[in-house]
Amino acid sequence: MWIGEFHDPRLVEVYDAECPWGWDDDFFMAVLAERSAHRVVDLGCGTGRLAIAMARAGHEVTAVDPAAAALAAARRKSGGERVHWLQGSAGQLPARSFDAAFMTSHVAQSFVDDEEWDGVLRGLRRALVPEGRLVFDSSDPAFEPWALWNPRDSWRAVVLPDGEAEAWSEAAEVEPNVWHVTERYRFADGREVANSATLRFRTEPELRASLREAGFRVDTIYGGWGREPVGLSGDGEFIVIAVVAPRLMS
Incomplete structure (x- = not known):
């Protein structure tokens, strides 16, 4: 995680200045609109740019971040009253309470240790309903x-x-x-x-394996914000859409 944004409101101001609304936000809003998903969780919401937009579009949004300074800024924004803000992590989310989960702005890269990353994925799987979707981005190390x-x-x-x-x-x-x-x-x-x-910049096989182990089925991985295949866009992204897989009966 970024250390400064936990403590310094000045860096929160810098973050908002450097990270205005962009193509990635348009992409995530379009994906959200593709399927019915009334209840949404935004993990690593930062200062709430996307969470507030989702709430304005009519979704019931829970936005989660460990950084108190970022959440304080998010609450002050116009539309912030529409969102349920939670300081914490994926493990605090109630079971089977969300139709979709988002991790944007390369939040996935912040989980360096495999055990920590697995815990995040399993926490989100537990929080999602059957067939719920997980959507996130991560830079392609290639x-x-x-x-x-x-x-x-x-x-x-x-x-x-x-x-x-x-x-x-x-x-x-x-x-x-x-x-x-x-x-x-x-x-x-x-x-x-x-x-x-x-x-941590995980490769596509590493992402696929970790999702499978956590109980997800990969639907699509794009390589760019125009939905290009992996490796064929100058965006250099892995944009992952995964679905909660049914548990196998023993």
């Missing part, structure tokens, strides 16, 4: 998303209400397909803040 995580290529200006902040990224490989990433920010008043996380 596209080496970390290649631009260096000060020269990642430098950017972030426009905030009280002026611009400079931002850049640094990264170091911990083990194959596992990277420790630090986002650094220098604000107009001279203050500098760092926000770090360790991220």
